[in-house]
Amino acid sequence: MTYISSKLSRLLERLIPRMSFKELCKATDYFSTDNVLGIGTTWIMYKAKVPNNCFLAVKRLYGADEYKREFLLETMIPGRHRHRNIAPLVGFCIEKRERILVYKYMSNGRLSDWFHSDEGDQKIKLEWPERIHIALGIARGLSWLHKRCKIFHLNLDSECVLLDRYFEPKISNFEKAKFLNHTVEDHVRMNVMN
Numbered sequence: 001m002t003y004i005s006s007k008l009s010r011l012l013e014r015l016i017p018r019m020s021f022k023e024l025c026k027a028t029d030y031f032s033t034d035n036v037l038g039i040g041t042t043w044i045m046y047k048a049k050v051p052n053n054c055f056l057a058v059k060r061l062y063g064a065d066e067y068k069r070e071f072l073l074e075t076m077i078p079g080r081h082r083h084r085n086i087a088p089l090v091g092f093c094i095e096k097r098e099r100i101l102v103y104k105y106m107s108n109g110r111l112s113d114w115f116h117s118d119e120g121d122q123k124i125k126l127e128w129p130e131r132i133h134i135a136l137g138i139a140r141g142l143s144w145l146h147k148r149c150k151i152f153h154l155n156l157d158s159e160c161v162l163l164d165r166y167f168e169p170k171i172s173n174f175e176k177a178k179f180l181n182h183t184v185e186d187h188v189r190m191n192v193m194n
Contacts, residue, residue, distance in 0.1 A: 009094045015079035019091040021098050024048065028058055038110070042067050042175070047105065055105035056090065060098070070175035071099050077174040078103075081149050085141030087162055087172035106170060108163035115158055130167055137169040145171075150180035 009018065027048035028035050037045040042063055048056040061071060078089040091102035108114070111134065114126050126134070138161060145151045153160075155176040162170040 012075055012079065012092055012094075015076070016089055017091045019093050019100075019102055021093050021095040021100070024058055024093055024100055024102070027056065031060060040173075042070065048102070055107075057103045057105045059101040059103065061100065067175070073174045073177050074101055077149075077151060077177060078172070081145070081151070083141055083144050085137045085144070085169055085171055087170040103172070104164075106162035107165045108167060110159055111161040111163060111169065112158035114163070126167075134161070134163070134167060134169045138171065141169070141171045146180075152178045152180065154178055 028046040035046045043061045046058045048058045088104045093100035160173040
């Protein structure tokens with residue numbers, strides 16, 4: 001582990017628990033393709049089962065050396081700023097070249113899956129009361145991020161909104177976020193790089 005990775009790891013441990021690569025391998029059945037939940041431009045998300053029969057979502061980033069800022073944002077924002085409409089980050093892993101984020105599993109998946117499901121899909125269609133509930137939850141989460149945290153998501157779409165078992169929306173994917181007050185972002189960067 002490099003000096004910067006070690007310093008970043010210590011900084012993150014103040015916010016969220018560190019998890020070992022070995023335990024994440026076991027929980028995802030060694031990152032089996034059968035457990036893939038989604039694929040992004042810089043990551044693959046896996047469903048993981050932990051010993052107490054709970055499920056987690058494990059986001060394994062690739063090309064992490066090229067996306068240090070994105071990893072930092074993805075970790076620091078949900079790790080530091082907790083809200084009922086922000087996807088809860090429950091752990092992270094930094095080992096060798098591995099960069100992994102661990103979230104609570106959202107049983108109803110992405111909002112985009114509900115809007116764009118096929119006719120033969122087993123999922124029920126979202127009725128207007130559920131759609132309004134989801135829209136209000138997203139608005140609450142964004143308002144809280146803007147007013148309280150001075151953070152702008154800048155990449156919000158239905159792919160970035162996860163739904164828990166009660167259809168409560170959770171905003172995720174903060175890799176393009178910007179801080180209104182740049183001194184916060186600069187302070188984090190200085191703590192990690194120095």
